[in-house]
Amino acid sequence: MHGSYFPELEKGDILSSPSFILIVLSIIAIPAVFRWLFPGLISTRSLKGLSVAGGILILWEIISALGLVNPVLLPPPGRVFSNIVYMWAIGFLQPQIVSTLFRLTYAFILALLSAVPLGILASYSPKYFSPLEPLVNAARVIPAPAWLSLSILWFGMGHASAIFIIWLACFFPIFLNTVAGVSKVEPAQVETVLTFGGNKFDVLVEVILPVSYHHIVTGARIGLGIGWITLVTAELVSVDIGSGLGWMINDSRILLDTTTVLSGIILIGIFGTITDTVLKRFEGLVQGWS
Numbered sequence: 001m002h003g004s005y006f007p008e009l010e011k012g013d014i015l016s017s018p019s020f021i022l023i024v025l026s027i028i029a030i031p032a033v034f035r036w037l038f039p040g041l042i043s044t045r046s047l048k049g050l051s052v053a054g055g056i057l058i059l060w061e062i063i064s065a066l067g068l069v070n071p072v073l074l075p076p077p078g079r080v081f082s083n084i085v086y087m088w089a090i091g092f093l094q095p096q097i098v099s100t101l102f103r104l105t106y107a108f109i110l111a112l113l114s115a116v117p118l119g120i121l122a123s124y125s126p127k128y129f130s131p132l133e134p135l136v137n138a139a140r141v142i143p144a145p146a147w148l149s150l151s152i153l154w155f156g157m158g159h160a161s162a163i164f165i166i167w168l169a170c171f172f173p174i175f176l177n178t179v180a181g182v183s184k185v186e187p188a189q190v191e192t193v194l195t196f197g198g199n200k201f202d203v204l205v206e207v208i209l210p211v212s213y214h215h216i217v218t219g220a221r222i223g224l225g226i227g228w229i230t231l232v233t234a235e236l237v238s239v240d241i242g243s244g245l246g247w248m249i250n251d252s253r254i255l256l257d258t259t260t261v262l263s264g265i266i267l268i269g270i271f272g273t274i275t276d277t278v279l280k281r282f283e284g285l286v287q288g289w290s
Helices: 017-037 044-065 077-089 093-124 126-141 144-155 159-182 187-195 200-229 231-238 245-254 258-284
Strands: none
Touching: 017 044, 017 077, 044 077, 077 093, 077 258, 093 126, 093 159, 093 200, 093 231, 093 245, 093 258, 126 159, 144 159, 144 231, 159 200, 159 231, 187 200, 200 231, 200 258, 231 245, 245 258
């Protein structure tokens, strides 16, 4: 399918092994120089992580250049990154990224808006939640991809089915972490707010949310990570749309185009890391009770 959108990479469009290795070494060296010139600008942890990733890419490229692996099954990283640049240049990659980010963001926001209020209600209404707990646990352990057939029957092929599966994957980690966070609220904290004239809304804003905030953010990070994991399966139900990184990976698998498969996997890894880093930044925004 995607083969009808763009032709095979020409040999001249692919980075040679020496060029690729030089680029990777430069990417590692530049942050190292900045850290030496401006201590504290780049953390040691980030520099070590970049060095390890660069080392793996260089080793992968060398193994491929020596012909130790079948390039059809595992193409060299220089070819993979050249493919990413090529797909971007011809305008094929942008719609895939936009479609994937739209579905994931939509499903994740829905999961937050549903899981957090339900988690708070479940914590404050244990007599109503306890009978439902076995059902919740049973639904939680069912992998989101197992709902694929039902989602197609309920919502048809398209955005709605994909969003439902991703929402399901994100929902339970956020819900359970919200319940765990609210359980940390001490009665004395609630009584303090009520004693000074506060109402239930004040308790929610000044006690429940600050105490459970870090648990909610942790649940959001876990949920979003699982959402990325289920992305490829979720976008299987969007084949009529023909867009999304998950669709691109599956379509390339059918065509035995491992270069594009790896391109999609790398892009998902990059965007997944970025979104997790953004969520991690939210952890320090709210200070809980001391």
